Every structure is written in C-alpha cells, then in structure tokens.
Amino acid sequence: RGAGAMWRALSGARWPLPALSRGLAKSAGPRSARHLREEEEAAPVFQYAGKAARRKDRVFVWGFCYSGALGVPSFVKPDVGWKKPRRIQATPYRLETEEKISSAACGYGFTLLSSSTTDITKVWGMGLNKDSQLGFQRSRRDRTKGYEYVLEPSPVPLPLEKPQQTRVLQVSCGRAHSLILTDSEGVFTMGNNSYGQCGRKVVEDETYGESHLIHQLTEFDSRVVQVVCGQDHSLFRTKKGAVYACGWGADGQTGLGHYNITSVPTKLRGDIAGVNIIQVSSYGDCCLAVSDEGDVFGWGNSEYLQLASVTETTQVNVPRHLPFKIGKIKEAACGGTGNVVLTEEGNVFVWGYGILGKGPNLIETAVPEMIPPSLFGWSDFNPDIRVAHVRCGLSHFAALTNRGELFVWGKNLRGCLGTGRMEDQYFPWRVTVPGEVVDVACGVDHMVSMVKSFT
Amino acid sequence: LNAAPRRAPRQHVRFLPAPGDGGGTELVATRVPVLADHPLVRGPRFRRLKMGAGHRLDVKSSGVFVLGIGHGNKLLTDLYNCHLTKVYTVGGLFGKATDDFSDTGKLVEKTTFDHVTREKLERILAVIQGTNHKALLLHSNIDMRTQEAYELAVKGLIRPMGKSPPIITAIRCLQFTLPEFQLEIHCLHETQQYLRKIVHEIGLELKSSAVCTQVRRIRDGVFTLEDALPRTQWNLQSIQNAIGDCQLRVKTEIEKTIG
Numbered sequence: 001r002g003a004g005a006m007w008r009a010l011s012g013a014r015w016p017l018p019a020l021s022r023g024l025a026k027s028a029g030p031r032s033a034r035h036l037r038e039e040e041e042a043a044p045v046f047q048y049a050g051k052a053a054r055r056k057d058r059v060f061v062w063g064f065c066y067s068g069a070l071g072v073p074s075f076v077k078p079d080v081g082w083k084k085p086r087r088i089q090a091t092p093y094r095l096e097t098e099e100k101i102s103s104a105a106c107g108y109g110f111t112l113l114s115s116s117t118t119d120i121t122k123v124w125g126m127g128l129n130k131d132s133q134l135g136f137q138r139s140r141r142d143r144t145k146g147y148e149y150v151l152e153p154s155p156v157p158l159p160l161e162k163p164q165q166t167r168v169l170q171v172s173c174g175r176a177h178s179l180i181l182t183d184s185e186g187v188f189t190m191g192n193n194s195y196g197q198c199g200r201k202v203v204e205d206e207t208y209g210e211s212h213l214i215h216q217l218t219e220f221d222s223r224v225v226q227v228v229c230g231q232d233h234s235l236f237r238t239k240k241g242a243v244y245a246c247g248w249g250a251d252g253q254t255g256l257g258h259y260n261i262t263s264v265p266t267k268l269r270g271d272i273a274g275v276n277i278i279q280v281s282s283y284g285d286c287c288l289a290v291s292d293e294g295d296v297f298g299w300g301n302s303e304y305l306q307l308a309s310v311t312e313t314t315q316v317n318v319p320r321h322l323p324f325k326i327g328k329i330k331e332a333a334c335g336g337t338g339n340v341v342l343t344e345e346g347n348v349f350v351w352g353y354g355i356l357g358k359g360p361n362l363i364e365t366a367v368p369e370m371i372p373p374s375l376f377g378w379s380d381f382n383p384d385i386r387v388a389h390v391r392c393g394l395s396h397f398a399a400l401t402n403r404g405e406l407f408v409w410g411k412n413l414r415g416c417l418g419t420g421r422m423e424d425q426y427f428p429w430r431v432t433v434p435g436e437v438v439d440v441a442c443g444v445d446h447m448v449s450m451v452k453s454f455t
Numbered sequence: 456l457n458a459a460p461r462r463a464p465r466q467h468v469r470f471l472p473a474p475g476d477g478g479g480t481e482l483v484a485t486r487v488p489v490l491a492d493h494p495l496v497r498g499p500r501f502r503r504l505k506m507g508a509g510h511r512l513d514v515k516s517s518g519v520f521v522l523g524i525g526h527g528n529k530l531l532t533d534l535y536n537c538h539l540t541k542v543y544t545v546g547g548l549f550g551k552a553t554d555d556f557s558d559t560g561k562l563v564e565k566t567t568f569d570h571v572t573r574e575k576l577e578r579i580l581a582v583i584q585g586t587n588h589k590a591l592l593l594h595s596n597i598d599m600r601t602q603e604a605y606e607l608a609v610k611g612l613i614r615p616m617g618k619s620p621p622i623i624t625a626i627r628c629l630q631f632t633l634p635e636f637q638l639e640i641h642c643l644h645e646t647q648q649y650l651r652k653i654v655h656e657i658g659l660e661l662k663s664s665a666v667c668t669q670v671r672r673i674r675d676g677v678f679t680l681e682d683a684l685p686r687t688q689w690n691l692q693s694i695q696n697a698i699g700d701c702q703l704r705v706k707t708e709i710e711k712t713i714g
Contacts, residue, residue: 040551040562047567049662359605372609377585379611381625381641403581427605429592430585436578454578455570455662 049455056453057100059113060092060433063446064414067109069127070446071095073151088415090422092433092449097124097153101450106393106443107173107229110134113153113448114168114180122168123180124153131176131208133191146210156180158188159214173443174229176208181227186218187236195232196263197247217265220244230282230300236265241276243268243289243319251285252317253300259317270318272297283392283442284336289319294328296341297321304337304353308366324349324368335392338410341368342399346386348376354395357409360426375428376407393442399428404436406449414445456691457499464492507531510541510675515557516647518543518672519683524698530705537712538616539676540624540641546669547654549634549661556651558666568663573631579660580626580638583653587623591643594619614643621645623653635668677704 031039065075065086072093073079075086099115110127112134125134130148135156137147158180160166170181177191177198189198192208193215200215217224217236226237233247233254244265245254252259255268272289275297279290285301298307299319310320327343338352349368350356356363357371376399378385389400396410396417407428408417415422418431435451466486475481490496507528509521523531549568553560594615597604607613615622625641640650651667658665673680682701684693 040565043562043565045550045565045567049567049570051570053570053662359602360600361602374609374611377588379625381627382584404578405581405585423600426600427608430589432586432589454582454660455575 053455055455057438058435058451058453059095059097059101059104060435060449060451061095061111061446062089062092062418063416063443065089067127067446068149068151069106069109069111069443071111071113071126071151071153076149076151088422090415090418091420092418092431095153095448103168103170104439104441104448104450105171105173105178105229106441106446106448107133107178108175108231108394108444110150110173110178111441111443111446111448112156112171112173112178112180114171116167116169118164118167120163121155123156123158123171125156125178126150126153129209131192132211132213133173133176133178135190135214136210136212148209156190157214159216160185169225170227172227172229172234174234175231177229177232177234179227179229179234181224183223186216186220187224187227188214188216189234190214192232193263195248195261197229197232197234199234199246199263199265201263202261220265221267226280228280228282228287230287231284233282234265235280235282235287237277237280237289241278241292243272243277243280249317250315251301252315253282253285253287255287255299255317255319257318259315268299268319270297270299271321272319279331281332281334281392283334283394286334286339288332288334288339288341290329290332290341294330294344295321296324296329296332298339305364305366306334306337306339306352326368326370331390333390333392333397335397335410336394338392338395338397340390340392340397340399342387342390346388347371347373348387348390348399350397355410355424355426357397357427371428376401377403377405377430389439391440391442393447394444396425396442398440398442398447400437400440404438404452406431406433406437406440408447416443416445416447418447456501461494461500464488509534511646512672513647515559516670516672518670519675519678519680520672521675521678524694527698530709533709533713534676534705536616537676537709538614538643539708539712540614540643541645541672541676542674543640543642543647543650544629544669544671544673545638545640545650545654545667547636547638547657547665548668549636549658549663549665551666552655552658552664553666556648556655556667558668560666564664566664568634568661571633571661571663573628575661576628576631576636576657579657580628583623583657584626587626590620590622591615591624594622619644621649677701677708 061070099117101113102116103114105112112125114123129150137150137154139145139147166182166185168182172179180188196202198215199217220238222239224236225239228235230253236244244267246262246265250259254262256266276292277289278292281288286306287300289297297319299316302316303314307316326349329341330344331342333340337354338356340350348371351365351368353364386402387399388402391398399407408431409425409428412424419429433451435453438450438452440449467489468484469487470482471485472480473483505525507523512520552564554563592613595613621644623642627639629639630637647670650670654665654667
C-alpha cells in the first residue's frame with residue numbers, strides 16, 4: 001500500500017482521492033419527517049409516578065414564629081450565623097412530620113398535633129410550655145428541668161395503660177391548657193388548672209411549669225367523642241349527645257347556671273337538656289352547640305352581641321336556643337368576638353363583632369348575615385362549589401370548600417391569615433396551599449392545616 | 456366596492472348661453488353637475504382601505520380574529536381598553552414534552568401517563584383557577600379595604616383595567632380520553648404561547664408531560680364563532696352583513712364598560 005501511494009505521489013497522477021469518511025458524524029441538513037418520527041419512537045420513556053401512586057399527607061403552618069408554635073426551629077434560632085430569625089411566616093410553610101397527622105389544635109402560642117397510630121408516640125407539641133400545656137418536655141442539658149419553649153414537634157408523654165392499642169382521636173388547646181381525647185382511655189388534660197379547667201381540684205399556689213401531672217377523666221355518661229377548649233374552660237361532648245363543662249365560669253361559659261369555677265366536669269342542662277348535640281365549639285368565652293335537628297344553642301359571653309338575639313344581658317350562664325331562621329345548621333364555630341355557622345345548603349352566616357367578612361362596613365350584628373357564595377368561588381361556571389367546614393380563631397375565620405380550597409378573613413394578627421400580606425382581610429380570600437386542604441386549625445396568631453397533595 | 460353606485464354628483468347653477476327668443480344669445484340659468492365630481496375625473500372611490508387587527512392570533516392557532524375597517528379602527532382601541540375575556544378551546548396530548556410546547560416541536564422527553572385520571576386533572580384545574588382568581592383581584596389595583604371592593608368582588612366584576620400579566624379567569628375540562636384532553640380557557644391579556652405553556656405545566660403537575668395540539672379562539676369579547684366569517688365567505692356582501700350585525704353590540708359593550 002505504501003508503495004502504491006509513493007508511486008502515485010511520484011507519478012503525480014491526479015486520481016480522484018477517495019471520499020474522506022467522516023466516521024460516526026451524521027450528515028447535516030433538514031431531517032425528514034420519517035427520521036423525526038423514528039427518533040421519537042426510539043426515545044426512552046420516563047416514569048415519574050406509577051399507576052398506584054398515592055397522594056401524600058402533608059402539614060402546612062403559618063403565622064407568628066417566635067413562640068415556637070410553628071414547629072420550625074430555624075425560624076427562631078437560624079442554623080446559619082448570618083440569617084436573621086423570622087418573626088412572621090406569612091405564607092404556608094411545609095412542616096415535616098413523622099406520621100400522618102389526623103388532628104391538630106392551635107392554642108394561645110402553642111400547637112398540638114396528633115396521629116391515630118398505635119405507635120408509642122401519638123401526640124406532638126410545640127410552642128409555649130410555661131404551664132406544661134405540652135406535658136413535661138425534659139431538657140437535654142439538665143435532666144431535672146423542662147423546656148419553657150419547645151421549638152420542634154416533640155412527643156408528649158401520655159400515661160396510657162395500653163399504649164400500643166389506644167388511639168388518640170382528637171386534641172384541643174386553650175389559653176394555657178390542653179385536652180387529648182383517646183378512644184378507650186377517656187380524656188387526658190394537662191396545663192394550667194388555676195380555674196379547674198383541667199377537670200381536677202384546684203390546688204392553691206400550684207406551679208404549673210415543669211409539671212409531670214397529666215390528669216385522666218373517665219367519669220362521663222358515655223364515651224366522649226369531642227373535646228373543646230375555650231380560653232380557660234373545657235367542654236366535653238359525649239356519644240349520647242350530652243355536654244359537660246368545667247373551668248372558669250365568670251362569663252357563664254361553663255353553662256352550669258352559676259358564675260363560679262367548676263373543677264369537675266358537670267353535665268349542662270338548660271335548653272340542651274335531652275337534646276342530642278352533634279357538635280360543640282368554643283375558643284374565647286362564648287360557646288355554641290349544634291343539635292342533630294339543625295338547631296344552635298349558645299351560652300357564655302355576650303358582650304359582643306353573640307347571644308343578643310335572645311337576651312340583653314352580657315353573660316348567659318345557661319344554654320339558650322338561638323332562634324335563627326336560616327335553615328338547618330350543620331356546623332358552628334365560635335371565635336373571640338364573632339361566630340360563624342354553616343347551613344346544610346352550604347351557606348355561611350356570621351354575626352358578632354369585628355371583621356365579619358362582609359366588607360369594612362359590617363362591624364357588628366346580632367342577627368346572622370350570609371356571606372355571598374360567589375366570594376368562595378361559586379359562579380355560573382362552577383355551580384357546585386360548596387363550603388364544607390368553617391373554623392374560627394380568636395379574631396379571624398376560615399372556611400374550607402368541597403374542592404379543598406381554604407378561604408380566610410378577619411384580623412391579620414401577626415400574619416395568621418397566611419395570605420402573604422399583613423393587612424386585615426374584610427372578605428373571604430383564598431390561601432394558596434400546594435395541595436387540597438382537608439382540615440385547618442386556627443389559633444390566636446398562627447394556623448395549622450392538614451393537606452393532601454394533588455397527585 | 457368601487458362598482459357600487461356612487462353618490463350623485465353635486466349640482467350648481469351656471470349661466471350658460473342659449474339661443475333666446477328672436478335670435479341672439481342670452482344667458483340662461485341652468486343647473487348642471489359639477490365637472491369635478493365626474494367619475495372619469497375623480498377616478499375609483501376606494502383606492503386603499505385602512506384595516507386594523509384586533510388581538511393577535513399566532514400562526515399555529517385558529518379561530519375568531521377581529522378586524523376593523525376604516526372608522527372601525529377607532530372602535531378597536533376602545534374594545535382593547537374594555538379588557539374583555541377571550542375564550543379558547545385548547546387541545547392537549549399526554550406523554551410528550553417538546554421545546555416549544557406544541558406537538559410540532561423538537562422532542563425533549565417522553566413519559567408514562569397511565570396514572571393520570573380526570574379527577575386529578577380537575578383538581579389541578581381548580582387550583583389554577585384559584586391562584587389566577589387571586590391574581591385577578593391583586594392586579595385590578597383596587598384597595599381591598601373599601602366597601603366598594605367588597606361589592607365588586609361579590610358580583611365578580613373586578614378585573615384589571617390596565618396592563619397585567621396573563622390571567623385565566625375560568626378553566627374547565629371538556630373532554631378527557633387518554634392520552635388526549637380538551638380544555639376550555641377564559642383568559643385576559645394572554646398569548647397563545649402562554650396557553651401552550653399552561654398545558655405543559657399541567658402535564659408537569661400531574662407528574663407526566665403534555666403538549667398542546669390545538670389552540671382555537673372561540674370568543675373575543677363580543678365576537679363569537681357564529682359571527683365569524685370563514686374563508687369561503689370573504690366577500691363584500693357577507694362582510695357588510697357582519698359589520699351591520701355587530702355594530703349595536705359593540706356600541707353597547709363599550710358604553711357599558713367605559714361609559
């Protein structure tokens with residue numbers, strides 16, 4: 001071969017040189033449609049979600065951070081030196097939890113999350129713990145002392161008899177005490193008991209901080225199915241439809257016919273004697289109960305016209321039936337100064353004092369006013385949007401629709417509304433949560449929501 | 456248009472010489488047409504027509520396209536300032552992702568889509584509608600703390616009356632047969648490429664991928680598909696009828712919104 005080349009070079013013959021092969025390079029020029037189609041068919045297919053992909057359960061929190069109630073330690077004590085502590089989380093922030101949270105409650109500066117698991121740890125608490133409302137949180141630096149502020153969701157030690165069988169159904173938080181409802185071991189109460197709100201006898205000069213005491217309540221006429229904490233009182237609803245109360249009663253919120261404190265849960269009488277109550281609600285000093293027939297009963301503080309439809313007095317200490325002609329009532333929620341009910345048709349009615357949700361002109365009303373459904377997304381284009389649940393914080397309201405959207409309105413105290421803005425909201429406004437909101441718990445200055453992801 | 460009968464020529468009075476009684480010429484007043492109005496002097500009436508286009512429609516889309524002729528161009532600016540919503544039918548296909556979000560683009564990725572159900576799609580559409588509703592209220596530049604903002608929000612009349620990013624006021628699924636689906640989108644200030652991007656993002660949210668196969672505008676403010684003239688009807692008579700039909704509607708709409 002070499003001789004041939006040399007011969008060619010020597011002879012100077014001008015052969016046409018063989019075409020230089022370009023190896024693996026492809027020819028340039030427009031790709032024909034057939035080439036494109038073949039390439040497309042040969043491309044690999046990626047799978048991001050299988051056919052049996054499940055929707056995940058998530059928890060989102062927002063509001064005031066410094067109390068630790070949001071459960072994100074980096075808001076209060078940043079893990080990097082140059083970051084500043086965050087005072088307010090104005091938009092929903094995802095909270096990582098170990099288990100699926102089935103019930104959450106926001107108190108005054110603290111939060112309780114509970115899961116219906118049969119594992120040992122069923123309840124987690126975070127936030128203020130100066131009155132042991134989150135149980136005894138042993139400090140890691142000194143084993144004899146407890147934490148005053150809990151910045152991360154920490155397990156609440158419950159003295160259960162059968163910890164691997166009992167399930168926690170619901171939690172509720174008040175100003176400085178909390179209630180945990182289990183399915184077979186009654187109700188556990190912890191926290192401040194200076195007014196008997198924990199259901200045990202008031203001990204003079206008791207120090208509630210760093211206390212190991214968790215009281216168990218089992219003496220009711222039937223199994224307790226719902227527990228509700230007011231500011232300094234507790235309400236228990238049993239399966240038979242009766243309501244028990246204990247705690248501070250100066251505004252008549254215990255509904256027992258007197259204005260003294262009660263330290264043992266006592267059954268309520270008055271207009272709800274013999275009535276099958278299906279839901280109770282309270283957060284401040286006023287209480288509402290809904291019966292299975294769709295009637296609503298109220299007692300407690302009426303300084304803000306919450307019960308002015310039946311009486312002129314500012315305190316009502318016996319449950320009274322509220323004769324509203326707005327239809328059958330499905331759910332009620334009580335706030336500090338305003339109340340909200342949801343009827344069977346899906347309409348939302350508000351009354352009381354404060355920012356009620358019908359614009360800046362409606363400040364107070366004693367008679368329920370309906371919030372137009374178009375503010376919750378109802379329109380001719382979407383005629384089947386309905387409000388499914390209503391919730392109340394101390395000075396704000398929340399509504400959940402059947403499509404999983406969350407609407408909030410009211411006073412935006414330290415960013416508790418979660419809209420991303422710091423102004424008060426005078427009519428229902430959507431909160432953008434990346435998922436379908438299943439339930440929401442409202443506190444004084446923070447909120448917790450349980451959300452299912454979209455896919 | 457030029458073959459249509461013209462306006463009659465103007466007449467003026469001229470004193471023309473005419474034979475009078477008993478010989479000699481006299482000046483008689485007669486009415487004669489003005490020579491300047493003669494068709495041979497004037498020429499054709501229309502040499503050019505001013506035409507303006509309404510909201511843009513790009514090459515890969517189809518549907519209602521509003522044009523203004525002559526004096527109608529002024530109405531076009533008024534209609535633009537009304538900020539009325541437009542309705543599109545958008546067709547999509549699951550399983551592919553391309554670089555320009557339509558099915559004629561270069562393939563980027565292929566994914567599975569058997570986990571996608573109509574229920575999941577409707578959930579995503581509900582959340583798109585929710586966030587866009589929020590954007591609608593935010594960009595309309597009304598102070599939320601006033602009573603009139605509340606009243607307008609109740610009636611659903613708040614919308615941005617100035618420049619704003621594209622906003623979808625309503626979206627729903629018309630058809631869903633895997634891998635194809637069809638959406639009806641009501642929007643403001645959008646471009647067709649934005650709608651294709653929305654289809655792509657819906658695919659991403661559903662943990663798959665989607666491309667847009669068809670964008671068809673079925674309504675632009677007051678003009679719907681029924682008023683639109685297809686290619687076979689682009690003649691003088693139909694155009695004149697169409698202009699006559701929609702004049703009243705356009706006038707009432709402009710008065711209602713701008714006043």
